[in-house]
Amino acid sequence: GENVEQHPSTLSVQEGDSAVIKCTYSDSASNYFPWYKQELGKGPQLIIDIRSNVGEKKDQRIAVTLNKTAKHFSLHITETQPEDSAVYFCAAPRGDMRFGAGTRLTVKP
Amino acid sequence: NAGVMQNPRHLVRRRGQEARLRCSPMKGHSHVYWYRQLPEEGLKFMVYLQKENIIDESGMPKERFSAEFPKEGPSILRIQQVVRGDSAAYFCASSPRAVQGAMNTEAFFGQGTRLTVV
Numbered sequence: 001g002e003n004v005e006q007h008p009s010t011l012s013v014q015e016g017d018s019a020v021i022k023c024t025y026s027d028s029a030s031n032y033f034p035w036y037k038q039e040l041g042k043g044p045q046l047i048i049d050i051r052s053n054v055g056e057k058k059d060q061r062i063a064v065t066l067n068k069t070a071k072h073f074s075l076h077i078t079e080t081q082p083e084d085s086a087v088y089f090c091a092a093p094r095g096d097m098r099f100g101a102g103t104r105l106t107v108k109p
Numbered sequence: 110n111a112g113v114m115q116n117p118r119h120l121v122r123r124r125g126q127e128a129r130l131r132c133s134p135m136k137g138h139s140h141v142y143w144y145r146q147l148p149e150e151g152l153k154f155m156v157y158l159q160k161e162n163i164i165d166e167s168g169m170p171k172e173r174f175s176a177e178f179p180k181e182g183p184s185i186l187r188i189q190q191v192v193r194g195d196s197a198a199y200f201c202a203s204s205p206r207a208v209q210g211a212m213n214t215e216a217f218f219g220q221g222t223r224l225t226v227v
Contacts, residue, residue: 031210043218095207097142102151
């Protein structure tokens with residue numbers, strides 16, 4: 001299965017600041033990169049994804065960028081709010097779905 | 110279209126008993142993935158199934174754990190002779206086909222089953 005490394009493991013930001021989480025993958029044939037958000041006590045929720053035919057995708061305050069040459073992709077959250085506090089997981093699936101270790105984001109009001 | 114349904118949401122078992130966790134995928138989804146999550150930890154892949162087939166079980170312990178996804182009915186994760194270390198949240202996800210670059214292959218998760226072994 002795909003091995004995905006995710007950094008940082010924890011991230012604390014002030015409300016209104018931006019947050020960036022980065023994932024690195026090893027299989028150059030990977031072409032789909034989803035991000036999931038998991039709130040306390042709930043199942044992970046797909047929040048944004050990107051396919052390899054584009055370099056960036058935005059959805060309101062969240063965006064994902066992809067650098068296929070360097071084999072990494074990043075989640076960007078702008079104007080963070082307390083409700084963005086959660087654990088975020090990335091994946092680079094090739095049929096199966098293995099996730100990075102997760103990033104615990106805390107947004108301080 | 111109902112989401113991925115897992116039941117029960119909470120399950121308490123005594124050491125040595127069997128635990129059966131059910132996952133009903135979204136309508137039209139024939140691929141199911143099971144994960145285990147310990148408190149404050151990540152999603153550990155266990156097994157990937159397609160209808161009536163196990164595609165990848167490399168993340169599942171070889172003893173006491175088994176999974177199936179029959180032609181009819183939900184996917185079942187079965188843990189025999191549970192031990193305290195099996196206490197965790199177990200999540201399943203489903204997708205209409207193998208998750209990869211094609212459109213409409215996104216995977217969606219259920220709310221999980223929290224297993225407590227006493």
